[in-house]
Amino acid sequence: MNKTFKIYAIIFIIIMVILALLEVNKKEVTDWRKNFDLNEKSPFGLFVFNKESKDLFGGNLKKIDQTPYEYYNQNKKTSHNILVVEKEIDKESWRSILGQVSTGSDAMLIVSKIPKEISDSIGYYDSQISFNDQNVLKLTDKNYLNDFINLDKFPSGRGFSYIKPGVEILGKTVEKDNIDQANFIKVKFGKGNIYVHCEPLFLTNYYLLKPGNVRYAQDVFSYLNDKETVWFVEAADAKATSRFFMRFILSKPALKYAWWVFLAGLILFIFFNAKRKQRIVPIIEPLKNTSVDFVKSIGNLYLQEGDFHDMMAKKAQYFLNKVRMDLLIDTQNLDDEFAKKLQLKTGKTIEIINEAIVLIRKAQDPYASVMKEDLTRMNKILDEIIR
Structure with a gap:
């Protein structure tokens, strides 16, 4: 039960208590209307x-x-x-x-x-x-x-x-x-x-x-x-018996009072219940991840420039950094010991490992001649080793 509901419940109880006290302490009002009704016990009845x-x-x-x-x-x-x-x-x-x-x-x-x-x-x-x-x-x-x-x-x-x-x-x-x-x-x-x-x-x-x-x-x-x-005793203006379905309840003071209390409680319940309903949560579109678009834009830029050597160097640098961080292998020397450790931890054949080392060394050599096919082959092999 939340705090708001408790407050509404307390207010409702206080109102009911006040109504009950007013009903208990109210003085009976004399009906002085000149009704001349045969069955009426008011002062001006018959x-x-x-x-x-x-x-x-x-x-x-x-x-x-x-x-x-x-x-x-x-x-x-x-x-x-x-x-x-x-x-x-x-x-x-x-x-x-x-x-x-x-x-x-x-x-x-x-x-x-x-x-x-x-x-x-x-x-x-x-x-x-x-x-x-x-x-x-x-x-x-x-x-x-x-x-x-x-x-x-x-x-x-x-x-x-x-x-x-x-x-x-x-x-x-x-x-x-x-x-x-x-x-x-x-x-x-x-x-x-x-x-x-x-x-x-x-x-x-x-x-x-x-x-x-x-x-x-x-x-x-x-x-x-x-x-x-x-x-x-009755004529053209005779009082017709009321056909209202509530006539019996409204004719009895106790039942009439209970009926009005019930209606008041129902109205308060509907009001408070409506206030407790959660409002519609607006749909907020998540922030769009533009990293992929950024990478595509950079890639397209490199392709337009035709600088395959620089792209291979960055790919090699990214691969070696991932080997150090994920596989905990030292990448300072790309020798046979490095190839053996990489082969053991990745499960790839030694031929693929050696081919990847050759391509990485070629990417790190600033004077090496690099073709588009070399970049494509290197990208495929490195992605195959570390997925």
Whole structure:
């Protein structure tokens, strides 16, 4: 394990330890989003209301996960109650609801934004918004004056600024520095009634769990007659079940944390591993040996000059130097003793040795007449003796 890898490993371990400490010591963050989800336990979910709804409606409650349009096309209903809580419903479904109300059913809409199909049916009104941090929801009925809810967390401040004659005001939003504004109304429509409450926060977990607040919810629903209530819990905007293959892992905090740590580790591994890879080694051409070319050039020069005697002298000098260095034979006297020693150490015949000595002596004689054939013969014999 090299030094660089050890450094990367230490950095990785330190990062993992820091992430683990941050995860252990982090404070759980409260989700204050107004999701109005039936199964959500966050402050503004409807988990508590969903669990207590049967008691609120005397056990005569039916939850429908179809759109009103689909449901009423498949089911012929007699007079009943219709409940919609903060859901966007398609235009055809609203028309189906109004059709049921006109025949004697009652509809209670607890929505912050009133759909145009309903507002056009009950008469023109403006929905104004107050930006106060706190307000109080009260009912106008004298029997319910002591049942109210104090909205101290993110109230929408919605209310009706214009009420058409004939519309009955059942509840108001009371603020310290503003005039009271209607938030709960009743409108006669055909043989039935439409109830509209524009502040659905009173049904959320945060407010229903506060002591006494449940009475306000009971009072609101007491306006509905004692008959079957159909609650459309899902509509056109129903949350489809996620098909993402990681949905289970990401839904569990521990598994989600482990997944992100795994991804972080994988990225670091790829990064460090890539850094450890040896770069491409450039091909460096070795230096060219020009000795042979030099020798050829010198040889060609001698051949052009025709100085065969000098070439033989240098060849003889090179041969004798090699005999001294490699064979350790004294070359001062080229006599019979020299010839015998050279013959013993090289294994060549005495005739070849004697011929080589004759040619060497001729090369050393500055006055000897040398022919090209002599140079060729000498070069062949000397190379044959010492290879």
